[in-house]
Amino acid sequence: MNDMSADSYVTEDGRTIGGVVMEMKNITLRFGGVVAIKDISFDIREGEIRAIIGPNGAGKSSMLNVISGFYHPQEGEVWFHGEKRPTMRPYQVANQGIARTFQNIALFEGMSVLDNVMTGRLTHMKSSMLSQALWWGKAEKEEFENREKVEKVIDFLEIQAIRKTPVGRLPYGLKKRVELARALAAEPKLLLLDEPMAGMNVEEKEDMSRFILDVNDEFGTTIALIEHDMGVVMDLSDRVVVMDYGKKIGDGTPDEVRNNQDVIDAYLGVAHD
Amino acid sequence: MAQEQAPSGAFVSVPALLARNAKEFGSRPAYREKEFGIWQSWTWAETSEEIRNLALGLLALGLERGDHVAIIGRNRPSLYWAMVAAQMVGGVPVPLYQDAVADEMTYVLDHCGARFVICGDQEQVDKVIEVQDTIKHIEHVIYYDKRGMRKYDHEHLHWFHDIQEEGRVSHHRLEHELAAREAEQTYDSTCVMLYTSGTTGRPKGVVLSNRNIIESAKNSSEFDHLRKEDDILAYLPMAWVGDFIFSVGQAYWTGFCTNCPESADTMMTDLREIGPTYYFAPPRVFETQLTNVMIRMEDAGNFKKRMFHYFMAHAKKVGPAILDGNPVGGWDRLKYMLGELMVYGPLKNSLGFSRVRVGYTAGEAIGPEIFEFYRSLGINLKQLYGQTEATVFITVQPDGEVRADTVGVPAPGVELKIEDNGEIFYRSPGTFVEYYKNPESTADTKDAEGWVATGDAGFIEEGSGHLRIIDRAKDVGQMADGRLFAPKYVENKLKFFPNILEAVVFGAGRDYCTAFLNIDLTAVGNWAERHNIAYGSYQELAGHPDVFATLQAHVEEVNRSIADDPMLSGCQVRRFLILHKELDADDGEMTRTRKVRRRIVEEKFADLIGALYDGSGEIYTETEVTYEDGRKGKISATLEIKDAVMADSKQGMAAE
Numbered sequence: 060m061n062d063m064s065a066d067s068y069v070t071e072d073g074r075t076i077g078g079v080v081m082e083m084k085n086i087t088l089r090f091g092g093v094v095a096i097k098d099i100s101f102d103i104r105e106g107e108i109r110a111i112i113g114p115n116g117a118g119k120s121s122m123l124n125v126i127s128g129f130y131h132p133q134e135g136e137v138w139f140h141g142e143k144r145p146t147m148r149p150y151q152v153a154n155q156g157i158a159r160t161f162q163n164i165a166l167f168e169g170m171s172v173l174d175n176v177m178t179g180r181l182t183h184m185k186s187s188m189l190s191q192a193l194w195w196g197k198a199e200k201e202e203f204e205n206r207e208k209v210e211k212v213i214d215f216l217e218i219q220a221i222r223k224t225p226v227g228r229l230p231y232g233l234k235k236r237v238e239l240a241r242a243l244a245a246e247p248k249l250l251l252l253d254e255p256m257a258g259m260n261v262e263e264k265e266d267m268s269r270f271i272l273d274v275n276d277e278f279g280t281t282i283a284l285i286e287h288d289m290g291v292v293m294d295l296s297d298r299v300v301v302m303d304y305g306k307k308i309g310d311g312t313p314d315e316v317r318n319n320q321d322v323i324d325a326y327l328g329v330a331h332d
Numbered sequence: 333m334a335q336e337q338a339p340s341g342a343f344v345s346v347p348a349l350l351a352r353n354a355k356e357f358g359s360r361p362a363y364r365e366k367e368f369g370i371w372q373s374w375t376w377a378e379t380s381e382e383i384r385n386l387a388l389g390l391l392a393l394g395l396e397r398g399d400h401v402a403i404i405g406r407n408r409p410s411l412y413w414a415m416v417a418a419q420m421v422g423g424v425p426v427p428l429y430q431d432a433v434a435d436e437m438t439y440v441l442d443h444c445g446a447r448f449v450i451c452g453d454q455e456q457v458d459k460v461i462e463v464q465d466t467i468k469h470i471e472h473v474i475y476y477d478k479r480g481m482r483k484y485d486h487e488h489l490h491w492f493h494d495i496q497e498e499g500r501v502s503h504h505r506l507e508h509e510l511a512a513r514e515a516e517q518t519y520d521s522t523c524v525m526l527y528t529s530g531t532t533g534r535p536k537g538v539v540l541s542n543r544n545i546i547e548s549a550k551n552s553s554e555f556d557h558l559r560k561e562d563d564i565l566a567y568l569p570m571a572w573v574g575d576f577i578f579s580v581g582q583a584y585w586t587g588f589c590t591n592c593p594e595s596a597d598t599m600m601t602d603l604r605e606i607g608p609t610y611y612f613a614p615p616r617v618f619e620t621q622l623t624n625v626m627i628r629m630e631d632a633g634n635f636k637k638r639m640f641h642y643f644m645a646h647a648k649k650v651g652p653a654i655l656d657g658n659p660v661g662g663w664d665r666l667k668y669m670l671g672e673l674m675v676y677g678p679l680k681n682s683l684g685f686s687r688v689r690v691g692y693t694a695g696e697a698i699g700p701e702i703f704e705f706y707r708s709l710g711i712n713l714k715q716l717y718g719q720t721e722a723t724v725f726i727t728v729q730p731d732g733e734v735r736a737d738t739v740g741v742p743a744p745g746v747e748l749k750i751e752d753n754g755e756i757f758y759r760s761p762g763t764f765v766e767y768y769k770n771p772e773s774t775a776d777t778k779d780a781e782g783w784v785a786t787g788d789a790g791f792i793e794e795g796s797g798h799l800r801i802i803d804r805a806k807d808v809g810q811m812a813d814g815r816l817f818a819p820k821y822v823e824n825k826l827k828f829f830p831n832i833l834e835a836v837v838f839g840a841g842r843d844y845c846t847a848f849l850n851i852d853l854t855a856v857g858n859w860a861e862r863h864n865i866a867y868g869s870y871q872e873l874a875g876h877p878d879v880f881a882t883l884q885a886h887v888e889e890v891n892r893s894i895a896d897d898p899m900l901s902g903c904q905v906r907r908f909l910i911l912h913k914e915l916d917a918d919d920g921e922m923t924r925t926r927k928v929r930r931r932i933v934e935e936k937f938a939d940l941i942g943a944l945y946d947g948s949g950e951i952y953t954e955t956e957v958t959y960e961d962g963r964k965g966k967i968s969a970t971l972e973i974k975d976a977v978m979a980d981s982k983q984g985m986a987a988e
Contacts, residue, residue, distance in 0.1 A: 073483050173369075210368035215479070220597035222369060273480060 067105075076297060077105030080281055081126070081249060086135035088121055095121040096132065097305040103249065108275055109283045110292045113302035114325060119285045120162060122302070123251050126283065127159045128152035154182050158247035160238040162254045162285075168227035172218060172237050173209065175226055179244030180205040212243045215277070216270060232263035236270070243274060250274070252284040256291055264288065268295055289326075293317065301325065345517040345542045347383075347420040349584040354380035357560060357587055363409035366594040366602055374409060376587065382410075386417035386492075388499030388506045390448070393472055393490075397422035397513065400444040400525065404428045404437075404460070405452020407566040407592045410476045410492060412579060414450045419523065422513040423448070426525045426537070427570040429924045431917075433962055434462040440527050442467050444537060444768065450492075453477035457489070519543045524580075525768055526573050528720050529923035537768030538573075538720045547761035548723040549581030551744040555728065556690045560587035562609045563687075567592075567599050572925065573720040574694070578612055581723075603684035611691045615698035616926065618713075620854070621683055622702050623830050627858050643671035644708070651676075651708030656732045676709045685711050692716050692728075695925065697801075697820075699828035700736035707734065715739050717799060721777065721784055722746075723762030727799045738798035748799065754789035755805040789818075807930065809840035815902030817845070819930075822903045825893060829886045830855040831879075834915050836933050837905065838941055844906040846944040848937065849883055850874075850914050856882075871969055874910045880972060883910060887976040895979035904978045907944050909951075911937075912969035918958045943973055 067077045081103040088096040096118045103109045111119045124130040125137065128149040137144045139155060147155075158179070166175050183205060186197040194202075213219055216236055221229060226237060235255060242250055255271065256264045268291055274280050286292045292299060293313040301309035301316055303325040309316045316322055343349045353362065358377035365372050374382065395401070401418040403425055405411050415425035426444050428437060430452065441449070441463055449470055451457045457475050464470055475481060476492040499506070523545045527535040552558075566579040579590045588610070593602035629640055650664045660668075680686045691706070691713040698715065706713045712731065717739035718724040727748070729740035742748045746760040759782045766774040778784045789808050790801040802808065803820040811817045819837040826835035826847065833852035839845035851874050860867055860876070867873040891904040915921040921933050934941065936955070943951035954968040 207368065210370075214368055217595070219369070219594045220601070223601075276482065277479065 070297065074106060074276065076107045079103070080105045080140060081283075082138040083122075083125070084136040084138065086122070086125060086132045086137070088118075088125060088130055088132045094305050096125070096302075098135070099302070099305075099307045100135075101300045101307065101310055103281060103283055104298075105281055106275070106279050107281060107297040108271070108295050109281075110296035110299045111283065111285050111302065112287075112289070112292055112299055116304075117302040118305040119302055120253055123159065123253050123283070123285055126152075126249075127157060127251055150182070153245065156246075156248035157251065158242040158245040158249075159251035160235070160242050160253055160255060162257065164231075164234050164238055166226045166234060166238060166241070169225060171223050171225055172229070172240075173213070173222050175237055176209050176212060176240045176244050177205065179212075179241035180209060182245055183208075208246070209244050212240050215243070215273070216240050232259050232266075235259070235263075235267065239267075239270065239274075243278075243280075246278075247280060250280050250282045252282065252286075254285050254287065256286060256288055264291060271295060343546065344519045345419060345514075345521065346416050346523065346545070346580060346584050347514055347517070349546075350376075350380055350383060350416060353584065353587045360560060360587065361589045362583075362587075363412070363590050363592070364606070365409050365592040366598070366605075369594075371591075371605070373589075379409075379413065382496065383413045383417045383420065384510075385496040385499040385503075386413055387420040388503050388510055389495035389497075390417055390421050390423070390499070391506045391510055391513075392498050392502050393448070393495065395421050395423050395448060397516070398522075399423040399448060400426050400446040402426045402428055402441055402444065402446040402449045403570065404449065404456045405430050405476070405570070406596065407568075407570055407575070407579070408452060408476065409590070409592055411450065411452060411570060412566075412590065414474075414492075415524070415580065416584075418448075419517075420510065420514055422516060424522045424525050426527070427576070428527070429529075429569050429571045430456060431569075432459075432924065433918065433958075434459045438463045438466055440535060440537075441470065444525065445469055447471045448474070450474045451476070454480040457481065457484070517542065519546075522765070524576055526571060526576065526720055529925045529927070536770055536773060539765040539768050540573075540723055540762075541765050544723045544762045544764060545577065545581045546585065547745065548577060548725055549585040551761070552577070552725055552728070553582050553586045555730075555744055556610075558582060558586045558588060558610060558690070562586065562588035562689070563606055564588065564590055564610050564612070565593065565599075565603055565606055565608045566590050567596075567603075568612065568614075569924070573724055574612060574718075577724045578610075600684070604682065605684075607684055607687040609687045609689045611685070611688050613691075613693060614695040614925075615693050615702065616696070618693060618698065618702055618706060619830070622705055623852070623855050625679070625683070626830075627854075630858075630862070640675055643675040644705075646671055647676060647708035648704065651710060652704065652734075655707055655710055655712060656734070672710070680709055680711065685709070688712065690714070694718060694739075696927070697824040698736065699824075701828065703736040716743075717801065718743075719786060721764045722758060722760060723764070725760070725762060726756075726758050726786070729798075733796070733798070735798070738793060738796070738800050740799065741797050742799075748792070749783070750791060753805065754791065754802065754808065756786045756788050756790050756799070756801075757783045758786065759783050811839055811845075811902050812841055812843050813902075816900055817903060818900055819845075819903075821900060822847070822890065822894060822905065823928075825890045826886065826905075831859075831882060832886060834928065836915075836928055836930065837903070838934070838944070839903065842945065845903050846941070847887070847905045847908040848933070848940065849887075849908060849910050851879060851883070851910060853914075870914060871912045871967065874912060875969065875972070880910060880974065883908075884974060884976055888979075891976060892979040905976055906978060907973055907975055909940060909944065909971045909973045911940075912953070912971060913955060913957060913967060916957075918960065919956070940971065943971075949973060 069075050079102045084100050086096055086099050113119050125132050128147045131146050184201055186201050190196045190198040256267050275282055299313055299316045301322045308321040309319040353376040359375050361373045362376040362379040363374045401423045403411055403414050418425045428440055437459055449460050460473055472488055474490045474492055474495055520541050522539055523542045524540050525537050527537050564578055568575045583590050591606045593599045646667055650660050650668055653660050688711050691711055694716045714729040714734050716728040718726045725743035726746055727740040728743045746758055749757045763782055763784055787805050788801050789803055789805040790799055792799055803818040807819055809817045817839050822837045823835040826832050831852055832849055834850035836848040837845055853870055887905050887908055894904050895901050917924050922928055939953055950970055950972050952970045954966055956964055956966055958964050
């Protein structure tokens with residue numbers, strides 16, 4: 060099926076981009092009479108950073124929710140690793156190796172950073188609830204293994220100093236980083252980031268960009284992200300999908316997209332007929 | 333113990349001490365580092381193995397006798413091993429300040445001519461690569477942390493573990509050569525080269541021999557009865573002589589364990605977890621901790637607050653006497669024990685000081701209140717006076733003779749003399765060999781008989797034999813009318829206020845003294861929050877009229893205290909301003925050890941000094957600042973200048 064897998068190429072900065080891992084085919088999503096996404100097709104290649112951009116209300120978050128199984132499109136197909144994906148619940152999508160962060164931070168405020176990140180390992184825990192509750196048999200060994208993985212993520216994102224801090228006490232920028240840590244702890248094949256830099260100052264944005272690049276570079280994780288900051292998008296991503304009013308109006312490298320007349324119109328505004 | 337049986341001459345180098353430690357207490361911990369949330373530890377036997385493999389690897393890379401090996405990074409066991417491995421192969425380790433910008437690094441790397449650089453992580457490697465644009469003699473760069481290094485050109489770049497692996501597999505071939513190199517070490521071989529932070533001019537490379545390090549380590553370890561069960565936390569810059577003597581000299585001599593924090597941000601947590609028995613910190617760290625305690629007590633409940641203040645008042649009264657073993661009444665003792673249970677014990681525990689047997693502070697004068705606070709809790713905090721050229725120790729305070737205003741008696745083996753102009757000279761087994769490639773400076777500092785000029789002025793107190801430091805000898809000057817001008821003396825008094833982070837006093841050759849002040853953002857920020865004063869930046873808070881009034885009160889209090897000392901009464905501050913930016917090492921205004929570079933500040937803010945002396949009430953100024961990534965920017969501000977009330981001197985000599 061995956062006839063594009065032969066097309067793997069090496070980017071200017073030496074990363075290998077593989078074949079298509081996820082393909083969206085003619086997706087249409089409606090909420091009653093409102094059409095949030097209208098007949099959109101695009102693909103995500105292995106190891107790339109793929110951005111989805113567009114003005115407010117363009118349907119970007121809806122698209123991410125379709126990928127992560129929160130929404131089920133009325134029409135169209137989602138193909139993952141060369142197979143058509145049946146309608147899935149979000150946790151089933153997560154089990155397939157897709158992790159995500161949320162636009163408006165969805166962490167457990169009363170729990171420590173460590174515990175929050177540990178929840179990212181849930182899909183990897185196989186021992187029964189009883190043995191976990193009794194801390195007996197497989198559960199103990201499993202917890203150690205998972206904690207080790209979590210600690211590597213904590214080290215990677217440089218949040219050691221807040222390991223034991225309740226998330227509710229953290230500033231916004233750090234919460235975003237903890238959310239990324241939780242997603243990373245799941246060791247995803249595909250990482251979905253919903254506006255990872257919204258509301259951050261320049262320094263926090265730089266840090267976050269650095270981490271996103273490092274994640275992609277160190278673990279080879281495929282990343283799909285939604286972002287408003289055009290500078291960030293153009294610097295980070297390999298390819299960009301541009302949406303406007305639920306439709307795809309551009310798709311290509313940052314340079315191609317930047318020079319696309321439809322995209323310029325959507326962002327600078329023209330009269331609609 | 334082993335070191336008491338063998339004469340110190342039997343161990344002529346750090347690698348020789350390592351061999352002894354691995355043999356005699358091989359299963360005791362030598363290093364711990366917190367990583368991935370767990371304290372990882374290495375025994376002396378394992379340490380010896382790690383260092384040996386690295387040394388063999390360096391040999392395989394072609395490290396020659398006398399090669400300088402630059403070492404840059406935060407305190408990690410691997411980098412300490414790198415220093416000892418370099419020594420083993422006959423090289424000279426040169427630890428550098430990890431927060432130095434590339435430009436500062438260029439000078440040092442060029443000056444020492446290092447062919448090998450060992451870095452902690454990508455950040456340091458990037459700086460070295462930048463430096464390599466101008467310096468061509470760096471042949472091999474080794475890094476420890478692999479993160480982000482995958483895409484680099486690895487022709488001359490090596491991963492630490494690869495070098496160790498290389499050494500391990502080729503040990504049959506190289507063992508012989510390594511043994512020969514180790515055997516060549518004598519007591520007079522160079523042990524380490526440390527660059528002084530350079531309050532004036534370019535840094536100088538201080539060459540210290542094995543004799544300097546081992547004798548100093550031995551004397552000081554015996555002085556404080558250090559033992560192999562002790563624990564220290566290594567968190568101060570590796571380029572600083574103190575860290576080398578504590579974490580290498582004394583650690584290898586005594587065989588105690590060096591603990592490295594997880595990262596700079598987790599230092600306080602790690603301190604609490606390790607609970608060192610032997611602890612060193614510059615006054616600033618103690619100040620910050622005390623400020624934090626006080627801020628948190630402000631937020632505590634009424635009962636806790638009252639209990640805290642009640643027992644702290646009692647501790648202040650009898651704590652130091654109990655610590656010094658002086659007679660104290662039974663009732664007071666009982667009350668102190670209760671306080672220990674209720675307040676002092678938990679407080680020490682949360683500060684990480686529960687187990688501290690010997691604590692030192694040095695580098696700057698410490699505020700008497702701060703010093704007394706820690707001592708009254710029962711923490712044996714002492715002061716020492718030293719410098720790189722002396723391998724740290726010049727004077728130290730013996731147990732039971734500890735005071736805030738002196739720096740102690742000459743350390744074992746140290747001779748002191750005071751010249752007529754007040755400058756302090758010393759001679760000791762720790763006296764440095766020379767400044768690298770700088771015979772003129774060596775000759776200026778050290779005379780033929782081995783006496784070294786400290787550049788500090790002071791006097792030995794009658795009766796106690798303790799040394800008291802007044803100021804830098806060259807900074808001690810005269811005012812226009814011939815009165816004595818000792819800026820540091822005044823600055824220290826100002827800095828003892830928690831609200832004042834930094835002060836620079838001017839007045840040499842002038843009619844009166846003036847000062848620049850920096851507010852302490854933590855202390856003043858907390859005060860602002862409690863008084864509902866909003867601020868967006870340091871500059872905004874520093875310019876607030878209430879802050880100005882508070883600092884004015886502080887200045888006037890200092891003036892009153894200075895007036896008590898007839899010799900220095902001329903140093904009262906008549907006019908002052910609050911600077912619009914914090915003095916920063918990145919802007920060259922301070923050294924990396926956070927000492928003010930007076931001359932640079934004078935040049936940079938000449939317009940402000942002018943305004944302090946021409947009587948104007950405010951001045952507009954623009955200043956260039958350097959950001960952490962090396963970019964430059966400008967900040968501008970209009971600063972207010974006010975007069976402070978001067979106190980009458982005791983002798984009735986009106987200052988005004």
